[in-house]
Amino acid sequence: MTPLLKVENISKFYGHRIGCKDVNFDLYPGEVMGIVGESGSGKSTLLNCLAGHLDPDTGEVLFEMRDGAMRDTVTMSEPERRMLSRTDWAFVHQHARDGLRMNVSAGGNVGERLMAVGARHYGNIREEAVDWLGRVEISETRVDDRPTQFSGGMQQRLQIARNLVTGPRLVFMDEPTGGLDVSVQARLLDLLRGLVREMGLSAIIVTHDLAVVRLLADRLMVMKDSHVVETGLTDQVLDDPQHAYTQLLVSSVLQV
Amino acid sequence: MSDYNFAYLDEQTKRMIRRAILKGLAIPGYQVPFASREMPMPYGWGTGGVQVSAATLTPEDTLKVIDQGADDTTNAVSIRKFFEKTAGVDTTEETAQASVIQTRHRIPEEDLREDQILVYQVPIPEPLRFLEPSEIETRKMHSLEEYGLMHVKLYEDIAKHGAIATSYAYPVKVEGRYVMDPSPIPKFDNPKMEMAAIQLFGAGREQRIYALPPYCQVVSLDFEDFPFEASKADHPCDMCGATDSYLDEIIMDDAGNRMFVCSDTDYCASRRKAGHVGAQAAAASVALKETAA
Numbered sequence: 001m002t003p004l005l006k007v008e009n010i011s012k013f014y015g016h017r018i019g020c021k022d023v024n025f026d027l028y029p030g031e032v033m034g035i036v037g038e039s040g041s042g043k044s045t046l047l048n049c050l051a052g053h054l055d056p057d058t059g060e061v062l063f064e065m066r067d068g069a070m071r072d073t074v075t076m077s078e079p080e081r082r083m084l085s086r087t088d089w090a091f092v093h094q095h096a097r098d099g100l101r102m103n104v105s106a107g108g109n110v111g112e113r114l115m116a117v118g119a120r121h122y123g124n125i126r127e128e129a130v131d132w133l134g135r136v137e138i139s140e141t142r143v144d145d146r147p148t149q150f151s152g153g154m155q156q157r158l159q160i161a162r163n164l165v166t167g168p169r170l171v172f173m174d175e176p177t178g179g180l181d182v183s184v185q186a187r188l189l190d191l192l193r194g195l196v197r198e199m200g201l202s203a204i205i206v207t208h209d210l211a212v213v214r215l216l217a218d219r220l221m222v223m224k225d226s227h228v229v230e231t232g233l234t235d236q237v238l239d240d241p242q243h244a245y246t247q248l249l250v251s252s253v254l255q256v
Numbered sequence: 257m258s259d260y261n262f263a264y265l266d267e268q269t270k271r272m273i274r275r276a277i278l279k280g281l282a283i284p285g286y287q288v289p290f291a292s293r294e295m296p297m298p299y300g301w302g303t304g305g306v307q308v309s310a311a312t313l314t315p316e317d318t319l320k321v322i323d324q325g326a327d328d329t330t331n332a333v334s335i336r337k338f339f340e341k342t343a344g345v346d347t348t349e350e351t352a353q354a355s356v357i358q359t360r361h362r363i364p365e366e367d368l369r370e371d372q373i374l375v376y377q378v379p380i381p382e383p384l385r386f387l388e389p390s391e392i393e394t395r396k397m398h399s400l401e402e403y404g405l406m407h408v409k410l411y412e413d414i415a416k417h418g419a420i421a422t423s424y425a426y427p428v429k430v431e432g433r434y435v436m437d438p439s440p441i442p443k444f445d446n447p448k449m450e451m452a453a454i455q456l457f458g459a460g461r462e463q464r465i466y467a468l469p470p471y472c473q474v475v476s477l478d479f480e481d482f483p484f485e486a487s488k489a490d491h492p493c494d495m496c497g498a499t500d501s502y503l504d505e506i507i508m509d510d511a512g513n514r515m516f517v518c519s520d521t522d523y524c525a526s527r528r529k530a531g532h533v534g535a536q537a538a539a540a541s542v543a544l545k546e547t548a549a
Contacts, residue, residue, distance in 0.1 A: 079400045101387070101408070108411050115411065116404030122414055122479040144415050 002064060004029045004170060004202050005050075010059035012045050018226040019045035023059070025221060025231065029169070032196060032203045034217030034234060036210060036249065042226040043206045044174060050204065051091050051172045052081045063088075063170070086116050090163035094175035096155035099162070100147045106133060106158055107143040113166045132161040136191060153184035157191065164195065171196075171203040177212055189215050210253055214238060222246045263310040263343040269293055273311035273465070277456055280467035285434030286398075287381050292463040302335060302360055303460030305377035309358045312373055312456065313339065318346045320354035325362040325502070325519035332360070349522050361424070363445040365501045365523040368453035370470060376439040378459040381466065383427045383437035403435045406477055414482055423487065429475045436466060438474075444488045444502045449474040491516040494536035496527035 003026035012019035020042035027033050035043050048054040050061055052073055062070040066088070073081055085091065093099040100109055110129040111119070119125050130140050136157040138150075147155050156176065163171065176192065177185040193216055196203055205216060213220055213234055220237045222230040222245065230243040241247045261267065269291075276290040295303040313319065319339050323332040327349040335358060336347050348354050351366040358375040368374060384394045387405050397405065406427050413421045426443035430436050438449060439457060449455065455468040468474065478484040489503040494515040501523055503516040515536050518524035528537070 082400060082402065104387070104408055104412060105415055107415055108408050111411055112404060112408050115407040116402065118404075120407065120480050122411065123481050125411065126415070 001028055002070075003027055004031075004064050005204075006060075006062040006070065007050065008060045008062070010046065010049055010056045010061065012042075012049050012054060012056050018042070019054075020049070020223070020226050023228055025228075027170075027202055027204065029202055030200045031219065032201075032205065032217045034213030034220045035204065035206045035223060036208060036213055036220065037223035038208065038249075041223040043208075043223055045226075046223070047172055047174055047204065047206045051089065052085060053091075086113055087166055088169050090166075090168040090171045092156075092159055092163055092171065092173040092176050094178045096147070096152070096159045099159045100155060102147050105144045105146055106138065106150070109147065109158060109162045110165050113162065117166060128165060132165050133158075135195070136161040137187075153180055153188060156180065156188060160192070160195070164199070164201075167199070169202060171201055173203060173205045173207075175207050175209075176205065177207070177209060185212075192216060210238065210250065222249065260342040262315065263313045263339065263345075264295075265293065265307065265310045269307075270311040273307055276465040277308065277311065277467060280456070280465050281454070281469050283434070284468050284472050285430030285436040285466060287464040287466045289463055290465050292460045295460065297334070297338070299461040300379065301331060302358070302377035304458030304462075304465070305358050305360070305375050305460075306335060306338070306458075307460060308456050308458035308465060309335075309339065309356060309375045310343070312356055312375065313343055313345055315343070315345065317355045318348050318353055319343075320348050320351065320357045320522075321359075322357065322362060322364065322520075322522075323360045324504075325364070325523075326521045328521060350526070351520075351522050361440050361442075362502070362519060363441060363448045363451075365498075365518070365520045368451050370452045372453040374451075374453050374455045376441075376455065376457045378437070378439040378457045378462075378464070381437055381457065381459040381462050381464040383425075383435055398434060401433070403429070406435055407479070410477060410479065410482075414479070420478065420482055420484070426484075427477050429477060430468065431473050432475075435477070442488070442502055443476065443484070444486045446474070446476045446484070447486050489516050492534060493518045493524060493527075494534040496524045496532045496537070497534040498524070498527055498532070 005027040007023060007025050010023045011021045023046055037043050049056040056074060061073045063073050065071050107126060107129040110132050111125040114125050130143055133143055138154060138157060147158055177188055207213060217234045220234045221228055224245045230237060230246045238250055241250050273290060276288045280288045295306055297303060321332045321336040323329040339345055340347055351364040356373045360377045382394055384397060384405055387409055388394050410420050424442050425437055425440040426446055428436055428438055452470050454470055457466045476484040489505060491503060492499045493501060493503060495517045498518055501518040501520060504519045505514055505516055507514050
């Protein structure tokens with residue numbers, strides 16, 4: 001099997017400070033990769049480099065295009081990369097308001113990606129939007145409400161619907177459950193797990209919440225001070241952490 | 257008159273504006289930045305249109321200025337006076353006589369010819385502005401032809417009102433490339449934009465000029481199941497009886513009486529001169545005869 005995403009020697013520097021250094025990994029179709037680490041360890045920098053929001057200083061991000069060819073998304077032209085980011089890629093922000101248009105109705109938010117790739121039939125767009133709202137457990141009656149009238153959890157689910165509507169193959173998630181209370185988190189995780197399995201999505205999830213990766217991720221990458229310190233299968237890393245920092249991380253989780 | 261340089265602006269400024277106009281004509285629908293000058297009138301009164309007109313006028317030109325189709329409103333009168341004073345050009349109220357027509361919010365009813373220039377006053381040139389506040393981002397969207405967002409606005413209209421409720425400043429796509437704001441003309445005028453005359457758009461505060469060369473393809477955006485419709489009040493003009501012109505609705509009293517009249521005053525007047533009479537004009541002349549008798 002060929003990887004969907006091949007990351008080679010990605011480094012990003014902010015002047016003298018290091019964002020992330022020499023990151024390598026392969027992501028296979030249908031696989032969910034978790035990236036954990038403390039605040040400031042370079043997780044978000046890495047994710048933004050992979051998703052094309054930041055320009056990495058070294059390295060390649062090879063993505064398997066629909067025609068099967070591996071293309072470097074770092075050196076690819078901007079129109080191509082933007083096309084990719086509204087078709088094959090999706091990006092779920094930590095704060096839903098970063099990823100949503102707050103003054104556009106829920107239906108319009110979901111429909112935007114469809115219209116961006118050329119959908120021009122109102123009836124079909126709306127049908128699809130209602131279908132996706134249903135899949136993320138938002139009632140059809142809320143389709144014309146603005147996200148400002150939604151709760152935090154609903155906004156986050158709406159953001160997910162908006163991202164998945166074009167059937168992306170790779171989803172980047174930056175702390176998707178951050179800022180939500182635990183019961184809402186649990187529901188969101190359950191929903192995400194269902195969608196990932198059902199659609200066969202590949203995903204890269206950045207989080208500092210070990211429970212999230214335990215539930216969603218197949219593989220785990222632990223970052224500390226801009227470097228990857230440990231990688232492996234999620235259960236393996238969490239049950240038998242090798243690196244001192246990972247041991248600290250695992251032992252810091254409160255047991256209720 | 258000799259106190260001013262011809263048409264108020266100095267020659268260097270006019271050259272700069274003409275360069276922007278030529279660039280705009282070369283790339284139909286593209287917003288060309290230009291160094292807009294302070295004009296002796298407030299922003300929102302047509303400072304962009306005035307600068308474009310000033311750069312376009314020659315001493316032989318005949319100027320017509322309309323505001324919402326009318327020749328006799330404050331904005332139209334003051335701009336016409338401005339050019340009478342600073343350029344000394346002939347002015348007219350007749351569409352056919354004019355070689356340069358500056359307009360706010362309307363296209364004249366009468367078809368324009370190849371030797372005429374139509375100058376629009378534009379308040380906000382960026383059609384994407386209300387959905388995307390960042391200028392950097394909207395420029396990128398234009399350059400990469402990412403216009404999905406424009407349809408989000410139309411989607412919102414249908415979701416809210418059951419039909420595309422945008423009735424003025426209706427977005428158009430020019431020559432299959434740039435999405436353009438046709439300035440706040442009613443969407444009734446949109447199909448007229450494929451015309452013989454040169455159309456120039458000036459936005460003074462926003463410092464942008466854009467243009468449409470003659471016979472340029474201008475398509476109003478829509479959905480397959482909600483096609484574009486050039487709508488107007490379903491009524492004939494009460495003064496001249498015209499059924500094909502864009503109408504203003506005028507409230508006559510507090511008993512619910514209203515009348516519809518052509519917004520293009522020159523069109524209405526010339527039709528009445530030719531003997532056409534609308535319903536209320538006919539009733540008024542009958543009443544007048546009765547009181548005389």
